[in-house]
Amino acid sequence: MRAIATALTFLMISLAGILHADGLTAAQDDVILTVSGNLEHPGLEGSAQFDLEMLRQLPVQSFSTSTIWTEGEVKFSGVALSELLNLLYAKGHTIRAHAINDYSVEIPMDSVTGAYPIIAYMMEDAPIARRKKGPLWIVYPYDSNPAFQTEVIYSRSI
Numbered sequence: 001m002r003a004i005a006t007a008l009t010f011l012m013i014s015l016a017g018i019l020h021a022d023g024l025t026a027a028q029d030d031v032i033l034t035v036s037g038n039l040e041h042p043g044l045e046g047s048a049q050f051d052l053e054m055l056r057q058l059p060v061q062s063f064s065t066s067t068i069w070t071e072g073e074v075k076f077s078g079v080a081l082s083e084l085l086n087l088l089y090a091k092g093h094t095i096r097a098h099a100i101n102d103y104s105v106e107i108p109m110d111s112v113t114g115a116y117p118i119i120a121y122m123m124e125d126a127p128i129a130r131r132k133k134g135p136l137w138i139v140y141p142y143d144s145n146p147a148f149q150t151e152v153i154y155s156r157s158i
């Protein structure tokens, strides 16, 4: 059973196209995301770097929501944080996310689900400018649940 699960996992990873048994594709463009820590994927040495194109090759999650930072309803697209962490075999209890402006925040692993948050790299189907909280923005489907309209969730929207 364990062997089957492992085989399926590798099948899913090779479908993602950028991560193979012997490691992650090298970034060809500006690195916009570095993940480090307890990454147990055998091809990684505890660190993984992504450019935008690499993130685009991962399964895309989209939702539309209003936010406290934007006007009207906005469509976000990106990769589910859980998907990214699964891909890297990230283990642990806490994610610490760091932004370009030195802000950082902790996100408990057990609060991360298949649907949210996402690491959005598109807003309204266009790349997110740095002046508009880009190039990456961890966002939640705020409108879908009052539980996402809290200071804790806003603070994790890094």
Ligand SMILES: Nc1nc2c(c(=O)[nH]1)N[C@H]1C(S)=C(S)[C@@H](COP(=O)(O)O)O[C@H]1N2
Pocket: 069, 099, 100, 101, 103, 151, 154, 155, 156, 157, 158
């Ligand atoms: N990159 C980045 N994301 C961030 C912050 C920040 O300073 N930098 N502040 C966080 C906090 S503490 C909150 S409550 C929300 C709302 O911040 P704002 O209303 O000041 O924009 O954004 C969060 N995301």
Ligand SMILES: [Mo]
Pocket: 151, 154, 155
């Ligand atoms: Mo805050």
